[in-house]
Amino acid sequence: MIPEAQFALNRRQFFGQSGLRLGGVALPYLLGGAFSGRASAASEVHPALSGFPHHKPKAKAVIYLHMNGGPSQLDTWDYKKDLIKHYDEDLPDSVRKGQRLSTMTSKQAKFPVAPSKFKFAQHGQCGRWVSELLPHTAKVVDDIALIKSVHTNAINHDPACTFVFSGTEIPGRPSLGSWVSYGLGAETSDLPAFVALMPRYPKDSNGQALYSRLWGSGFLPGKHTGVVLRSAGDPVLYLDNPPGVDREDRRALLDTLGKLNRKSFDAFGDPDIQTRIAQYEMAFRLQASVPELTDISGESKATLDLYGPEVKNTGSFASTALLARRLVERGVRVVQLMHRGWDSHGNLPYELTNQCRDSDQGVAALIQDLKERDMLDETLVVWGGEFGRTVYSQGTLTKEKYGRDHHPRNFCMWMAGGGIKGGIVHGETDDFSYSPTLDPVHVNDVNATILHCLGIDHERFTVRNQGLDVRLTGVEEAKPIKAILA
Numbered sequence: 276m277i278p279e280a281q282f283a284l285n286r287r288q289f290f291g292q293s294g295l296r297l298g299g300v301a302l303p304y305l306l307g308g309a310f311s312g313r314a315s316a317a318s319e320v321h322p323a324l325s326g327f328p329h330h331k332p333k334a335k336a337v338i339y340l341h342m343n344g345g346p347s348q349l350d351t352w353d354y355k356k357d358l359i360k361h362y363d364e365d366l367p368d369s370v371r372k373g374q375r376l377s378t379m380t381s382k383q384a385k386f387p388v389a390p391s392k393f394k395f396a397q398h399g400q401c402g403r404w405v406s407e408l409l410p411h412t413a414k415v416v417d418d419i420a421l422i423k424s425v426h427t428n429a430i431n432h433d434p435a436c437t438f439v440f441s442g443t444e445i446p447g448r449p450s451l452g453s454w455v456s457y458g459l460g461a462e463t464s465d466l467p468a469f470v471a472l473m474p475r476y477p478k479d480s481n482g483q484a485l486y487s488r489l490w491g492s493g494f495l496p497g498k499h500t501g502v503v504l505r506s507a508g509d510p511v512l513y514l515d516n517p518p519g520v521d522r523e524d525r526r527a528l529l530d531t532l533g534k535l536n537r538k539s540f541d542a543f544g545d546p547d548i549q550t551r552i553a554q555y556e557m558a559f560r561l562q563a564s565v566p567e568l569t570d571i572s573g574e575s576k577a578t579l580d581l582y583g584p585e586v587k588n589t590g591s592f593a594s595t596a597l598l599a600r601r602l603v604e605r606g607v608r609v610v611q612l613m614h615r616g617w618d619s620h621g622n623l624p625y626e627l628t629n630q631c632r633d634s635d636q637g638v639a640a641l642i643q644d645l646k647e648r649d650m651l652d653e654t655l656v657v658w659g660g661e662f663g664r665t666v667y668s669q670g671t672l673t674k675e676k677y678g679r680d681h682h683p684r685n686f687c688m689w690m691a692g693g694g695i696k697g698g699i700v701h702g703e704t705d706d707f708s709y710s711p712t713l714d715p716v717h718v719n720d721v722n723a724t725i726l727h728c729l730g731i732d733h734e735r736f737t738v739r740n741q742g743l744d745v746r747l748t749g750v751e752e753a754k755p756i757k758a759i760l761a
Contacts, residue, residue, distance in 0.1 A: 321460040321468045321498065321553075328459065328730025333761065334655040334693025335462065336603040337455065337725060338610045340638060342630070343436065344483050344617030345686070347664035347679050350391045350627055352687040353423055353708045354404035358390040358666070361707075362674070366667045370707050377430050379620065379669060380680040386667035388707070389677040392624055401698035408631040411639035417698040418642055418651070419689045420759040424702025424711035427662055427683045427718045432483045432618065435661035435683065440489045440611075442719055442747045449493035449738075451722060452609035454747045456499040457492075457738075458731055463606030465564040467557060470602055471501040472612045474595035477629040480616030490611055494740045497550040498557075501611060504598070506590030510565055514558065522562070529555055568601055582640040596637035600644050603654055617660055620669050621678040642691055651692045655728045657721075659688030666707045685711050688721060694728030696761050719753035727755040 349355065366386040380386070393406045398413040403421065405413040412419075429435035434444040441448040449457070452469035461468030471490040476482055490501030504510045516525055533552055540548040571579070571586070574597070585591040592614060599610045614634055619626040638658065645651040663686025664679030671677075685704050691697060703713035723733040726747065733753065737744040 321456060323460040324458050329732040329735060330730050332694075332728065332730030333653070334728040335653045336608055336610070336693075337452075337655045337657065337729065338599045338603060338612065338641065339451070340641075340656065340658045341436075341439070341611065341613045342617045342634070342658070342660040343485065343613050343615045344432065344481065344619075345435075345660045345662045345664055345681060346617045346630070347391075347619065347623060347627060348423070348685070348687040349664065349666060349679070349708050350393050350623065351406045351409060351631070352404075352421060352689075353685075353704060354395040354406075355390070355666075355706060355708055356395070357706065358388065361388040362390055363387045363672060366707065366709075370705065370709050372710075374684060374710075375430060377681045380665070380667075383669075386665075387672045388666055389668035389672050389679065392674060392677075399698060401700075403698070403700065406631075408628060409635050411636045415639050415642045415691070418646065419691045419697060420695045421687060421689045421700045422702055422716050422721070422756065422759070423685070423687050423700060423704055424713065424715045425659065425686050425688050425718065425721065426711060426715055427686075430662070430681050430683050432661060432681075433486065435681075436483075436485075436489055439659075439661050439718055441493070442722060442749045446486075446488050447491075447493050448745070449495045449499070449747070450488070450490050450501065450611075451725065451747060452490060452501050452611050453492040453495050453499040454736070455609050455726075455729060455731075457495050458736055459608055459729060461606055461608045465560045466568070466602065466605055466607050467502040468608040469499065469501040470607050470610050471503045472506070472595045472599065472610065473503070474506050474592045474612065474614055475590045476592075476614060476616035477626075477633055480626055480629060481618040481620070482615035483618055485613055485615065489613070494745075495738065497547060498553045501609075502557075504565075504569075506595065510569055511558075511561055514562055514565060516562070525559060525562070529559055564605075568605065569598065571597060571601075578644060581643060583636040585637075591637075592634045593637040593640070596641045597644070600641060600648075600650070604648070604650065619664070619678060620680065622676055623664070623678050624676060645692065653693050655693040655695065655725060656691045657688065657725065658690075659721075660686065662686055663708075666709055682709075684709060685715075690724070690759065694761055696759055699759060701756060701758050714758070716756055717753060719748040719751070720756055723748050723753045724755040724759070727760070 395404045395406055398405050399416040401417055403416040429438050429444050438444050440450045456468035492500040536548050536552050579586050582593040582597050586593040599612055602610050617630050645654050662681055662683040665682045669678035669680045705712050726733045733748045737746045
């Protein structure tokens with residue numbers, strides 16, 4: 276009988292046995308260097324791919340603020356002052372044009388138009404119309420490029436979120452952060468290249484489930500999976516050494532474990548073994564870097580005041596936004612902050628007010644904080660959800676209470692920072708905020724723009740999987756949004 280290991284002797288393994296083994300080359304880099312934040316190229320755990328970036332980047336890092344559940348564009352950014360004239364009228368068929376509806380409203384006898392109950396005012400030198408729900412973000416609109424005409428394919432949360440972060444509704448593909456980690460690596464060896472954060476959200480909000488695929492590496496090496504920093508308790512589970520085990524003991528254990536893992540790699544050639552070695556080493560480094568990262572006692576009073584009183588409550592949106600800044604400051608490439616609770620089907624005015632109150636100051640503080648530290652020019656900040664909300668009310672409509680269903684046809688996102696022009700608006704929608712009328716932008720165009728700001732040509736960034744050259748932005752045409760690029 277042929278031993279199982281013989282089947283693993285592929286070309287990669289042959290050359291591994293004939294010359295320098297990957298593990299032997301990689302381990303000195305994994306073990307070397309002090310815990311010094313940004314590391315030299317020689318000591319990086321996750322270096323960039325050869326030839327990356329494709330062009331000179333404007334941004335070194337991305338902070339993606341995902342408002343999970345679908346914020347209502349009509350009540351935040353897409354001001355429709357004349358909509359009040361159509362209050363409680365049935366949405367005209369000429370506007371809906373037979374477009375699909377979710378099962379939650381498709382059987383309604385009527386689709387009553389629900390104008391926003393919130394006041395809008397112009398802000399900044401650009402004169403951007405902003406809802407009264409976002410008084411803090413309104414102060415930084417001159418740094419923001421607002422995209423009003425984003426559209427997506429999916430109409431339900433899970434596939435829509437999967438689409439936003441992986442460019443497809445099919446589970447199992449790498450997420451945006453994993454693609455960036457794979458291509459560009461990190462500028463630190465003490466923290467992961469890609470970190471996912473999930474702050475608390477108002478208790479009476481409708482919080483949708485978040486699945487690990489949203490920060491998963493799919494078919495890319497597992498070391499590019501986003502590392503989740505928890506919002507309560509220990510930021511990383513099981514990071515502390517057990518009683519009686521000191522750091523030197525842990526180092527000795529990992530050295531021995533590394534030798535055993537390299538022997539397994541020699542025998543089987545499984546690349547996941549290399550990932551295991553890298554992740555054990557990263558965990559060892561996190562034991563030293565995470566406590567310093569999460570200790571905000573060294574932040575100035577002015578900075579803490581900027582984020583507001585909730586900043587000292589671990590797991591709040593404000594504290595998580597500050598943590599996002601501290602992560603990119605220390606060389607993390609992608610921070611994905613996911614704020615749940617934006618799914619407002621029944622009592623939108625109450626629920627949306629809570630969501631905005633919970634996040635608005637932290638969002639604006641993050642922009643101001645990055646700017647004051649001269650970091651905004653090299654940090655791309657993205658804000659948006661997985662889709663928008665309908666102009667018609669789901670269920671009973673009154674002037675003080677209404678709900679809105681899922682709406683993938685158009686919604687608002689914004690970008691700020693590295694590579695983006697501030698104070699501009701791109702795209703326009705019809706009088707009912709139902710369909711784009713000017714410069715429609717697909718979700719994959721947004722992802723192409725993010726990659727462009729990082730110096731990556733999305734069309735040249737492909738990985739062969741199951742016989743296909745797969746890319747983040749899918750097989751259909753996608754392009755960076757040139758009008759918003761600095």
